[in-house]
Amino acid sequence: MRIVKVAAQLGALALVLSLFGLLVWKVTSGDEAARVGDPAPPIELPQLDGSGRIDTAAYRGRPVVVNFWASWCLPCRDESPLLEAAWQRYRNRGVVMLGIDTRDFIGDGRAFVEEFGLTYPNGYDGPGKLADEYGLTGFPETFVIDREGRIVEHVVGPVEDAQQIHDAIEKALA
Amino acid sequence: MRALGLVLLALALAPAALASESHPTQGELEAELVCPTCKTTLDQSNAPVALRMKRFIAARIAAGDSKSEIKDQLAAQFGRGVLAAPEKEGFDLLAWIVPLAGLAAGAVVISLLLWRWTRRVDEEQPLLE
Numbered sequence: 001m002r003i004v005k006v007a008a009q010l011g012a013l014a015l016v017l018s019l020f021g022l023l024v025w026k027v028t029s030g031d032e033a034a035r036v037g038d039p040a041p042p043i044e045l046p047q048l049d050g051s052g053r054i055d056t057a058a059y060r061g062r063p064v065v066v067n068f069w070a071s072w073c074l075p076c077r078d079e080s081p082l083l084e085a086a087w088q089r090y091r092n093r094g095v096v097m098l099g100i101d102t103r104d105f106i107g108d109g110r111a112f113v114e115e116f117g118l119t120y121p122n123g124y125d126g127p128g129k130l131a132d133e134y135g136l137t138g139f140p141e142t143f144v145i146d147r148e149g150r151i152v153e154h155v156v157g158p159v160e161d162a163q164q165i166h167d168a169i170e171k172a173l174a
Numbered sequence: 175m176r177a178l179g180l181v182l183l184a185l186a187l188a189p190a191a192l193a194s195e196s197h198p199t200q201g202e203l204e205a206e207l208v209c210p211t212c213k214t215t216l217d218q219s220n221a222p223v224a225l226r227m228k229r230f231i232a233a234r235i236a237a238g239d240s241k242s243e244i245k246d247q248l249a250a251q252f253g254r255g256v257l258a259a260p261e262k263e264g265f266d267l268l269a270w271i272v273p274l275a276g277l278a279a280g281a282v283v284i285s286l287l288l289w290r291w292t293r294r295v296d297e298e299q300p301l302l303e
Contacts, residue, residue: 108226126250
């Protein structure tokens with residue numbers, strides 16, 4: 001009888017410790033935000049227009065600008081023309097511009113692309129899984145990635161003017 | 175008698191549950207869905223995406239969609255994370271089972287302890303007389 005009692009006590013203790021361990025793990029193991037200098041998380045998403053998939057593995061050796069946006073995000077509307085202009089300016093120098101429509105209705109995202117006449121590829125990340133991998137804290141956010149796949153610039157909030165995005169892209173090209 | 179009471183209670187609640195499924199209200203759905211940016215239920219949020227989702231819900235209710243259909247459509251766009259309650263299937267089923275199993279296990283332990291305690295009191299009683 002005593003053995004059963006000790007075993008039950010040990011079992012209860014093990015249960016409490018394992019639940020506590022689970023709590024500590026959950027609190028401490030949140031997604032790490034992507035930082036300047038870090039390798040950029042790979043991107044593999046369906047295209048917003050349904051025409052295929054986006055895979056950054058195909059852009060190895062080229063600078064990539066990744067812009068997270070959503071149709072309901074007002075600052076995203078302000079910066080979209082700047083990004084399109086930067087894409088037109090740098091596309092012939094091998095720069096890739098990727099828009100990622102995140103936590104949005106796919107139909108709203110497509111209408112947004114059409115409204116602003118965006119010609120660069122846009123992926124769809126409805127559930128925000130990729131946004132979590134990049135550690136997004138709001139909308140919009142832009143990451144500029146160099147030829148080695150490292151993040152060289154991170155713009156939190158909208159790109160304010162053309163010079164800001166040009167400087168970031170030049171850094172990635174250097 | 176108790177079983178009959180439970181059956182009557184189930185019968186009384188069934189029409190309400192069915193009505194809620196086929197004719198959901200805006201408030202019900204807002205309480206059962208989560209804003210994907212602020213992680214609170216929609217009824218607690220005025221985030222831009224939450225406002226957009228509320229407009230979507232209103233439009234789908236007006237179109238006659240059921241509660242499950244509306245939830246499925248939102249989950250298809252934003253992922254299953256927009257559902258406030260865990261699903262009753264797959265791994266998420268554990269979230270429903272574990273608390274009930276814990277309650278049942280606790281009830282068994284307390285019953286055993288009470289049984290042992292009352293038996294001990296009964297055994298000790300003659301010594302006191």
